[in-house]
Amino acid sequence: xxxxxxxxxxxxxxxxxxxxxxxxxxxxxxxxxxxxxxxxxxxxxxxxxxxxxxxxxxxxxxxxxxxxxxxxxxxxxxxxxxxxxxxxxxxxxxxxxxxxxxxxxxxxxxxxxxxxxxxxxxxxxxxxxxxxxxxxxxxxxxxxxxxxxxxxxxxxxxxxxxxxxxxxxxxxxxxxxxxxxxxxxxxxxxxxxxxxxxxxxxxxxxxxxxxxxxxxxxxxxxxxxxxxxxxxxxxxxxxx
Numbered sequence: 001x002x003x004x005x006x007x008x009x010x011x012x013x014x015x016x017x018x019x020x021x022x023x024x025x026x027x028x029x030x031x032x033x034x035x036x037x038x039x040x041x042x043x044x045x046x047x048x049x050x051x052x053x054x055x056x057x058x059x060x061x062x063x064x065x066x067x068x069x070x071x072x073x074x075x076x077x078x079x080x081x082x083x084x085x086x087x088x089x090x091x092x093x094x095x096x097x098x099x100x101x102x103x104x105x106x107x108x109x110x111x112x113x114x115x116x117x118x119x120x121x122x123x124x125x126x127x128x129x130x131x132x133x134x135x136x137x138x139x140x141x142x143x144x145x146x147x148x149x150x151x152x153x154x155x156x157x158x159x160x161x162x163x164x165x166x167x168x169x170x171x172x173x174x175x176x177x178x179x180x181x182x183x184x185x186x187x188x189x190x191x192x193x194x195x196x197x198x199x200x201x202x203x204x205x206x207x208x209x210x211x212x213x214x215x216x217x218x219x220x221x222x223x224x225x226x227x228x229x230x231x232x233x234x235x236x237x238x239x240x
Contacts, residue, residue: 012186035061153183
């Protein structure tokens, strides 16, 4: 059994399709989503439809939550505000109900999934260093937890202490816990524009972060054609 674990799709259909195709080539048997299906790019409806057709485990991201609210967006930066206003206009009642019913934390088989943190999953705080990760480890009752939100892949390991790992592949060890950011499928922010997702090989007890190219030009053209800010298209190629 192999799980393809992805998140922060952000309505980027071309990136999402590339990840699913790569996962199939790699022999993945199951799919899991750590949230933020919508927001920023131009295909929220199609990305949602694919997720729902797969029937895979999903948790709610902050953009998934914001997209179904009727609250003011004044606190967001101009790019995010424009994108969210546009996204809210695209979603129908059934899609909003689906997003609204998503849980913040789920256990899948022998691992946990969350969008942001385990200590305050609905607070949408960021894990950017080992001290942030320590708070989530305190609430992690499985050996493995996968998350997203920062759009940057990262593996934290906890034995006697918590340390970030330099490599993007890890052989799981008994007695250690792992808090793993799968990176972003649709809008990476680590300076690398390529899509990011994780494969959990259950039989071999190994997790690998994969990066792959996708049809970025089409994704950018769609953003511009939809009337969304051009910067949202441009930043895809910057990986930030």
